[in-house]
Amino acid sequence: MSQRPFSTSAFREAARGLAATGRRIYANGWSPATSSNYSQRLNEDYAAVTCSGKDKGLLNEGDIMVVDMAGQPATEGKPSAETLLHTQLYRRQAQVGAVLHTHSHASTVLTMHWPANSLSLEGYELLKALEGITTHDSRLTLPVFENTQDIASLADQVDTAMADGRISHAYLIRGHGLYTWASDLAACYRQLEALETLLAIELDRRRLSGV
């Protein structure tokens, strides 16, 4: 089946939004040293994604390019090395409109210090910042995948877990970071901010209780 062309104005608008969001994420300390990648769906067949290796504190529109849902470039540039983790989400769920990946201190310590293969966040009012969650009386379980340089294999593992209903909203990669997605970029940023805040709180609570 042929791919539906993307609109240039939609790409420019997505690039502006992703660059501004990336600078905001960097300012929070969640994307140090060129780490992280961000994307936004353009249509069924294409997404705007950050180019590889960019300083997220200086991110601008020219650092964003287009890939198809197989992760192949559709405009000039070298796409993020983790592009397949974005396109997997767009292919798996038609309602995913944006994906944000960060490398925060909290997500790294929590997954390196504790060997568990999932981390649960429960009872927090801030969970209501996540799409579809309407009460603090909720439990969100984030699976923890082992880190690997084989991104295609990691994308397959995530896809299988999603097909089995084992992931909603976000997942962690050990010693690496967080992936989260939502229906649009604003909702995705809000969700990321809630999750990073809750992960930092969770780390503090564990330190205080000495577990």
Ligand SMILES: CSCCC(=O)C(=O)COP(=O)(O)O
């Ligand atoms: C310097 S961080 C190592 C790569 C990584 O995990 C990341 O998120 C950034 O990769 P990209 O190719 O998107 O710059």
Ligand SMILES: [Zn+2]
């Ligand atoms: Zn990464």
